[in-house]
Structures are given as structure tokens and as C-alpha cells.
Amino acid sequence: xxxxxxxxxxxxxxxxxxxxxxxxxxxxxxxxxxxxxxxxxxxxxxxxxxxxxxxxxxxxxxxxxxxxxxxxxxxxxxxxxxxxxxxxxxxxxxxxxxxxxxxxxxxxxxxxxxxxxxxxxxxxxxxxxxxxxxxxxxxxxxxxxxxxxxxxxxxxxxxxxxxxxxxxxxxxxxxxxxxxxxxxxxxxxxxxxxxxxxxxxxxxxxxxxxxxxxxxxxxxxxxxxxxxxxxxxxxx
Amino acid sequence: xxxxxxxxxxxxxxxxxxxxxxxxxxxxxxxxxxxxxxxxxxxxxxxxxxxxxxxxxxxxxxxxxxxxxxxxxxxxxxxxxxxxxxxxxxxxxxxxxxxxxxxxxxxxxxxxxxxxxxxxxxxxxxxxxxxxxxxxxxxxxxxxxxxxxxxxxxxxxxxxxxxxxxxxxxxxxxxxxxxxxxxxxxxxxxxxxxxxxxxxxxxxxxxxxxxxxxxxxxxxxxxxxxxxxxxxxxxxxxxxxxxxxxxxxxxxxxxxxxxxxxxxxxxxxxxxxxxxxxxx
Numbered sequence: 001x002x003x004x005x006x007x008x009x010x011x012x013x014x015x016x017x018x019x020x021x022x023x024x025x026x027x028x029x030x031x032x033x034x035x036x037x038x039x040x041x042x043x044x045x046x047x048x049x050x051x052x053x054x055x056x057x058x059x060x061x062x063x064x065x066x067x068x069x070x071x072x073x074x075x076x077x078x079x080x081x082x083x084x085x086x087x088x089x090x091x092x093x094x095x096x097x098x099x100x101x102x103x104x105x106x107x108x109x110x111x112x113x114x115x116x117x118x119x120x121x122x123x124x125x126x127x128x129x130x131x132x133x134x135x136x137x138x139x140x141x142x143x144x145x146x147x148x149x150x151x152x153x154x155x156x157x158x159x160x161x162x163x164x165x166x167x168x169x170x171x172x173x174x175x176x177x178x179x180x181x182x183x184x185x186x187x188x189x190x191x192x193x194x195x196x197x198x199x200x201x202x203x204x205x206x207x208x209x210x211x212x213x214x215x216x217x218x219x220x221x222x223x224x225x226x227x228x229x230x231x232x233x234x235x236x
Numbered sequence: 237x238x239x240x241x242x243x244x245x246x247x248x249x250x251x252x253x254x255x256x257x258x259x260x261x262x263x264x265x266x267x268x269x270x271x272x273x274x275x276x277x278x279x280x281x282x283x284x285x286x287x288x289x290x291x292x293x294x295x296x297x298x299x300x301x302x303x304x305x306x307x308x309x310x311x312x313x314x315x316x317x318x319x320x321x322x323x324x325x326x327x328x329x330x331x332x333x334x335x336x337x338x339x340x341x342x343x344x345x346x347x348x349x350x351x352x353x354x355x356x357x358x359x360x361x362x363x364x365x366x367x368x369x370x371x372x373x374x375x376x377x378x379x380x381x382x383x384x385x386x387x388x389x390x391x392x393x394x395x396x397x398x399x400x401x402x403x404x405x406x407x408x409x410x411x412x413x414x415x416x417x418x419x420x421x422x423x424x425x426x427x428x429x430x431x432x433x434x435x436x437x438x439x440x441x442x443x444x445x446x447x448x449x450x451x452x453x454x455x456x457x458x459x460x461x462x463x464x465x466x467x468x469x470x471x472x473x474x475x476x477x478x479x480x481x482x483x484x485x486x487x488x489x490x491x492x493x494x495x496x497x498x499x500x501x502x503x504x505x506x507x508x509x510x511x512x513x514x515x516x
Contacts, residue, residue, distance in 0.1 A: 053513060054514060055512060069331070070329045086315070097244060101240060101328050
């Protein structure tokens with residue numbers, strides 16, 4: 001397994017507030033990583049930095065040996081935690097857009113997934129419900145044969161039935177040699193698919209380990225360990 | 237990738253300007269028909285209603301088209317670079333240069349097309365007015381006068397007229413690029429702010445245009461002081477050859493000012509999106 005993502009001494013501050021503090025990560029090919037932490041722990045900031053949407057205060061990021069740039073963006077398929085499409089576009093236009101820019105975009109796979117969900121490719125995005133738009137966004141991201149999928153809260157705002165569908169879509173559509181980095185705080189739903197976990201707290205890595213090791217060493221599930229590490233104590 | 241970006245940029249701009257363009261085309265046809273009717277129906281009451289309406293329509297067409305395109309270019313740039321749509325734009329496998337370059341190229345094409353339409357609209361209006369008003373009999377006379385004017389200019393000004401025409405096009409092109417770059421720069425400056433990025437972009441636009449207009453005004457004043465109090469007195473003093481040289485210098489200065497400001501604005505914008513990107 002080769003190293004796909006390397007993060008060295010990465011820090012990010014917004015003004016005087018330090019959001020990420022000296023993060024070091026090494027992600028290998030063919031693994032599914034869970035980026036776990038409570039709200040405000042810095043998960044989205046880290047993901048945005050890896051995707052080049054923010055600039056780091058210090059530290060370095062390498063994707064497949066390259067710094068963040070067109071070459072890294074060509075191999076990362078990123079699902080943000082918000083909708084980013086132009087509402088006036090139709091689903092078909094969106095497919096053509098992705099196909100034009102990403103050599104690894106699989107149109108056939110995209111239409112197949114749309115068909116499975118009974119989404120009409122001729123529909124404009126503005127007439128779709130929020131949930132359907134999120135599904136379209138997931139379909140676009142998972143229709144790529146990317147080396148690294150970065151999914152920011154893919155099951156954050158959806159009902160339990162849709163969560164299963166989303167997780168199945170992810171598992172059925174990623175290439176075996178690719179890696180997935182999933183950020184979430186809904187551990188129970190996602191634990192079954194994870195190979196490794198990274199716990200973030202207050203912008204720092206507090207744990208980075210294989211799921212099997214956690215179970216063997218701690219005798220607990222990831223969810224139980226998460227609840228223990230991030231337990232909230234009432235302030236009186 | 238640049239051509240792909242350009243293709244999608246032209247499409248997106250058409251989405252934002254399409255309605256304005258269609259309305260302008262319909263309004264233009266209505267305007268020309270209205271003008272013809274004014275000439276063909278010699279009725280005082282009809283004229284008193286129609287003439288002000290046509291004047292209003294004429295200004296609405298020119299303002300709607302020129303400002304419509306400026307607004308569309310600005311809005312499209314803001315949406316795709318500094319709002320949620322930026323999550324898609326900035327994760328495309330392209331360089332910042334290609335991103336801004338494609339937007340600038342597409343924006344400039346739209347700006348120039350809108351200017352050309354306005355010029356053609358004015359020429360068409362003049363031609364129709366001459367033909368319908370019965371003044372067509374005097375066309376040979378007008379052409380003769382124009383020929384005389386052309387001959388006089390040719391004899392008195394050593395430079396061929398097409399040189400001025402080409403210079404006019406080049407300065408026009410650079411001023412179009414400049415106006416789009418200023419918009420891009422202000423959106424880039426606005427996105428440096430933590431909150432209210434759109435409002436800050438507008439504030440920066442007002443500030444930047446105010447400062448640049450002030451600088452250009454100051455430059456013009458200095459040129460005026462250097463070359464005398466009045467253009468006529470100056471021409472008398474330096475002669476026609478001297479005037480041509482001075483006019484060429486002024487055109488060159490205008491070209492350089494637009495070029496330098498455009499290049500500076502472009503690189504500052506590029507620097508901000510490359511090194512200071514801060515998508516919410």
C-alpha cells in the first residue's frame with residue numbers, strides 16, 4: 001500500500017483562533033478512514049485545506065506526492081457538507097460538466113445511479129428537493145474513479161433509511177485501490193465500513209488507529225470509545 | 237482545460253444575460269417600429285406621447301444592456317469564486333490562471349458584444365430615420381459632405397484614419413478588460429473579509445473606482461497643464477503635426493494606463509485566490 005495523503009505539521013488559525021494545531025496524517029491507498037470528532041473539532045477545516053479551499057497558516061499537504069493543485073484535484077473526489085451547484089442547471093448539464101473536467105468521470109455509472117433513484121436527468125436542480133439534490137451531489141462524486149474520496153458529513157442531515165442508501169452507494173462505487181476519508185459524528189451508522197479512525201478534538205489529533213486494533217486493545221467499539229473520549233461534563 | 241472552462245463560462249454568462257438580451261432585442265424592434273410610426277403618422281397628440289416614450293426606451297435599451305452585462309459578469313464571478321459554488325470551481329483540476337483567464341475572456345467578449353450592439357443600434361436608428369423621414373433624397377448630398385470631411389482630414393492630418401480606428405479598438409478592448417478586472421479584484425478583496433463578503437465587494441468596488449477615477453482625472457489635469465489651457469490655442473501653437481504627435485501620446489498613455497491597471501489588478505486577484513482563498 002502506498003501513501004496517498006500526507007499532512008505534516010498542519011495548522012490553521014482564523015485571526016487569533018487556532019482551529020487546527022500541528023496535525024500530522026498519513027493515509028494509505030485502499031483504506032477507509034473515519035475522521036471523527038464533535039462539532040467544532042476542525043474536521044471540515046482539515047478537509048477544506050486538503051481540497052485547497054482554505055490556505056494553511058503553516059504546514060504541508062501532499063496528495064500522491066504532489067502539493068495541492070490541479071494534479072491533486074484531478075485525483076480527489078470531494079463531497080462537501082453543503083450544496084454547491086448552480087440551481088439553473090439540469091442534472092444532464094451537471095453530468096456533462098463533470099465529464100468535461102474529470103477524465104475519470106463515468107457517465108454510465110452516473111445515469112445508472114440516477115435511474116436507481118428515479119431522478120430525471122432532464123430536471124432542473126432548482127425543482128429538486130434538498131434531499132434529492134444531496135443525492136445528485138453524491139452521485140456526481142461517486143461516479144468518478146478517483147484515487148481519494150473525501151466525504152464531509154455525507155449522512156449528516158438525512159433520515160436513517162437514506163443513510164443506509166448513501167453508505168451502500170459509497171461502498172458499491174469506490175474502487176478497491178482508492179481510499180475514502182469520511183468525516184462524521186454519527187459513528188454508529190458508519191463504524192461497520194471503517195478500516196481506520198482519526199479522532200480530532202479542539203483541532204488536535206487525539207487518536208489515530210485501526211478499528212480492529214481499537215476493538216482488540218480497548219475491548220470497545222469505536223462508538224463506545226468515541227463517547228468516552230468526547231464525553232461532555234456538565235458545568236455547575 | 238482553458239477551452240472547456242471558456243465554453244462553460246460563456247454558457248453560464250448567457251444564462252444570466254439571456255433574459256436581458258432577449259428583452260433588449262424585443263425593445264429594439266419596438267423602438268424602431270415606434271420611430272417609423274412617428275414619421276408615418278403625423279399626429280401631434282400621437283407624437284407627444286410617442287416621442288418621450290421612444291427617448292425613454294432608447295436610454296433603457298442602452299443602459300439595460302451595458303449595465304446588465306456588467307452586473308452579470310460581476311454576479312457570475314462572485315457566485316462561482318466566492319460563494320458556495322466555489323466549492324465546485326476551486327476543486328476543478330485547473331490553475332487559478334485558467335479560472336480567472338476564462339472568466340475574463342468570456343466577460344470581455346460579452347462586454348464588447350454589448351458595446352457593438354449599442355453602436356449598431358444607433359447606426360440602424362439613424363439609417364431608418366433618414367429613410368423613413370423622406371430625407372433619403374439628400375443622401376447623395378450627405379455622402380458628398382462626408383467625402384469632403386474625409387478629404388480635409390486626410391490632407392491635414394498626416395496619419396491615416398485607419399490608425400485612429402485601430403487605436404480606438406485597442407483602447408476600447410483594454411478598457412473593457414480593465415472594467416472586468418476591477419470587478420474581479422473587488423470580489424477577491426471582498427472574500428478576504430470574514431463576513432458579508434458580497435457587501436464588502438461592493439464597498440471595495442466603489443472605493444477602487446473612486447480612487448482610480450481620481451488618479452485618471454489627476455493625470456488628465458496634468459496633461460492639460462503641460463499642453464496648454466485650450467486645445468485650439470495649443471493646435472495653433474504647435475501646428476497640426478504637433479497636435480497629431482500629442483494625440484498619439486495621449487492615446488498611448490491611455491493604453492498604458494489601462495494595460496498597467498489591468499495587469500496589476502489581474503495579478504492581485506490571482507494572488508488572493510491562490511494564496512488567500514478562504515471559502516466559508
